[in-house]
Amino acid sequence: MAKDLSKALADLKEDEAVAIVKEKLNAGADPMGILNDAGKGMETVGARFSKGEYFIPDLVYSGEILKKINELVKPKLTGGGAAKTGGKVIIGTVAGDIHDIGKDIVVFMLDVSGFEVYDLGVDVPVQKFVDKIKETGAPTVGLSGFLTLAYDSMKQTIDAIKSAGLREKTKIMIGGGQITPEIVKYTGADASGKDAIEGVALARKWASVK
Amino acid sequence: MEKTLETMTADEKKNDLISKWLSPPGIKFNSPDAEKDYKARVQRILDAINLKKPDRVPVFPMMGFFPAYYAGYTPYDVMYDYDKLMSSFSKYVLDFQPDAHGSVTISPPGKLHDIVDYKLYAWPGHGVAKEHSYQCLEGEYMQANEYDALIDDPTLFFLTSFLPRTMGALDGLKMLSPFTNMTEMYGGFTGAAFVPLGLPPVQAALKAMLDAGNEALKWIGTVAGYGAAMASAGFPGFFGGGTKAPFDTIGDTLRGTRGIITDMYRQPAKLIRAMEQLTPIMVKMGVANARVNGCPIVFIPLHKGADGFMSDEQFKKFYWPTLKALIDGLIAEGCIPFPWAEGGYNSRLKVIKDAPKGKVIWGFDTTNMAEAKKILGDVACIGGNMSIATLSVGTPDDVKASVKKLVADCAKGGGYIMMSGAVIENVPPANVKAMIDATKEFGVY
Structure with a gap:
């Protein structure tokens, strides 16, 4: 199974992305690392949207996948989420x-x-x-x-x-x-x-x- | 012997509707001039649709509640007081003299929606200020796992799921048995299917429906009275009926935007099957009203297929096939489909060109009109694009300049109707006047 969560999310492969997250969590991976990977995937989604390769359905669906990932990761988070640095x-x-x-x-x-x-x-x-x-x-x-x-x-x-x-x-x-x-x-x-x-x-x- | 509808061809059905539109049965014109003006206005619109040169470009501003504001009323006033609805919308037409009116159905009966405890919209005095128009409250009124129920029996799904969820007073309907169970006496089939109708929650729902029906009758009296009064004064109605693109029927009020988008990925085959199932129902919805009103034009407001809302590939896969089937179905019944593309449709022009010549009106909001004319001009009449932003915040001179440019870009050879890009609400009356008068000035062929 591919381990690239960023790519699975960026390509809108919901089942694959969810499976990777579950596998990583079961293997004791750092929840923050998973969220960082997901963040990178979302950056790619945004870039594809701005280039006209993705449209609103793709954007909304990526958000739905991200929501699922967050639900899986949240219970394992010890500290707060990622710091917001953009303003x-x-x-x-x-x-x-x-x-x-x-x-x-x-x-x-x-x-x-x-x-x-x-x-x-x-x-x-x-x-x-x-x-x-x-x-x-x-x-x-x-x-x-x-x-x-x-x-x-x-x-x-x-x-x-x-x-x-x-x-x-x-x-x-x-x-x-x-x-x-x-x-x-x-x-x-x-x-x-x-x-x-x-x-x-x-x-x-x-x-x-x- | 006169042919019945069942034996008429599409063209015969269309001619039947057109002759009723040109000479509305039961209408007594106020004067010979009113009759002459009425027929000239209908003919002007028909010539544009037929891609022939009319005497001038027809002008039909798409009205929201502008007539109410113009008469000093709020949307609340006219939704709850049908006399005010009648007087204000009449005043607008008589004062401004457009080539057609859009009926008063834009102002739905407020009290009816109170009676049924309507949840699908917020409206003036009921979740929205009395000064503003009604607005849809999107939600998942159909769940992701209910496609089979919708596909198997759309009417039963509406009756026992959609209506109880969107109308609080009709909650009891969810207890109904399918009426298709009432096959015969034998075995108590029919008797058993009547049982829910004896239960208090169902009876309460039916009582609310009767009350709503009484209110609907009062309202439709105003709608019909208005249409007759305007026709007598020389002004035809533009709309025979209305319907929706199957994608929007599911996306707007059943699954919501987020819901239908996830369905495009998670269960595309079911979504497509459901749209196919709804298509003939949407055809009938448009045709039935056109026949009652004796006017062939069927309005189809388009929402979720706009530029940016989906890719071209998604448009061709999910949006266009059932919209095309709807358009073809309406044409086969003698109607003139009037799809109204809200937002931009620049990337869709080549796809929607696939229509028989002179049978459709394509209305546009922000689409590039010179391009639309270039691509669609030899196939379909186009209309719209008078900027609602300019009508709202511009000056009469700004409006006049926009009208002049639109006529230059779109009117050559016929096939253009001047319309606003979106419905007109509380804008300066001088701008509406400028739009109509400038079309009469610059639009002469």
């Missing part, structure tokens, strides 16, 4: 909009890319974003929205961040099916990402310039 990102679907698929994919990609993600969920009131920035000092905020009503909610959220005096030290990205450069301008955001990979790239760029 902090606050993310949520703006007030009035309850769509979560796009947001969840961005959260997932940020998470596997090493970011500490504060996911505020859907239909997030304006003040909750402001409070979370104050609490965590996160330099990056992602506002998600699928419906056109999100245009105004995004604008109101960004205005509130401005009024709270936090705009200067916060970079804001927006995303969603109906987001265009016009909407970036209208809402006062810094940028938009057309998919999760662009969201991660923006978060990386902003984490490094602070």
Whole structure:
């Protein structure tokens, strides 16, 4: 049996990946090592997605396999999980909009890319974003929205961040099916990402310039 | 002797629907001008569909709750007060004079959904602010191991599993026996199958269904009254009926996005088999309404086949075959399928070109329209792409410029209908007016 967990995960071979993890755990392997291998596999998935070789189903399915691996490894973990070194990102679907698929994919990609993600969920009131920035000092905020009503909610959220005096030290990205450069301008955001990979790239760029 | 539906060819069925659309039975026009305008509007749309040059590009903005906002109401107001629904949606059509209206069915009956304790959506005043539209609450309303149950008997699965899970007041239906058990008197077959109908939870569910039915009747009275009033004033309805692509039927409301994606890997054969099973049911859903409404166009909102949502290979394997079968099935029944591709469809254009000439309208949201015209132009009428972002935050001049560009890119030789890229909600009325008026200005052939 192949022992390459990273490759099995990257190639979306669920049964093989799960079998390798079980075998390793039975043989007393270090749980952190297994998670590191899985992390490398997820990096490959992300790279293939950004190259247009993988699509949303591949991304979501890799997440399902990773979830299974985590469930197997978790009971054996003694310390905490891997340290998050990528920086902090606050993310949520703006007030009035309850769509979560796009947001969840961005959260997932940020998470596997090493970011500490504060996911505020859907239909997030304006003040909750402001409070979370104050609490965590996160330099990056992602506002998600699928419906056109999100245009105004995004604008109101960004205005509130401005009024709270936090705009200067916060970079804001927006995303969603109906987001265009016009909407970036209208809402006062810094940028938009057309998919999760662009969201991660923006978060990386902003984490490094602070 | 007049032919019955059973003996008609596809073209005869289509002509029958078209003649009803052109001359709606039972409609008394308000004036000779209204009648003339009505027929001219239908003909304009038909010419575009037939890839002939109409007198000008037809314009049909796809409405969400814009008419409610325009009249000073919230979506909640019109979902719960049918007089407000009627007056606001009428006011929009009469004030803005589009070439067709999209009915009032975009505003479902709020009270009906209260009665059945609906779980599948949040709606104004019920999980969503009264000022906003309703939104779907995705979930696994069908479990991964229930494909066989769906495939074996879709109606029984809906009746005893899907409905009780998505409507709290219909929970008792899960106790029903299959109605196909009611074969005969012998052996108590039929008697036994009636037993669940005597149980209090089932009777409570049936009572809720009767109450919902009464509410549905009030609502459909408004829907029909609106259609008749608009026709009398000279404005045809655009939609005969609606249905869904089998992949979306399973992915949107049965298994959810995450569910159907894992099924693509873990049980692809079952997923495909289930979509095949649902295809004729989806055909019938569209055809039945088109016949009732006397209009051939059947709307098919497309969701999970968009660019990026799956690879081309996955699209060709999972999404397109049953969508193509749905389109063909609708055409065979004399309907004009109107698949509406939400998001982008740039990578799919060559695949979807596989359709008979002049039988389909392809609607687009963010797809590159010049490309769409180039690839589909000799096969299908295209529509859409007036940016909802521009309609929402742009100026009337921005809208006018977009209309001008769309007409230049898409209208050559006919085969284009001006539509918004997504449904129009609370946008500045001046922008909607600019979209319609600019089409009338720039769209003349």
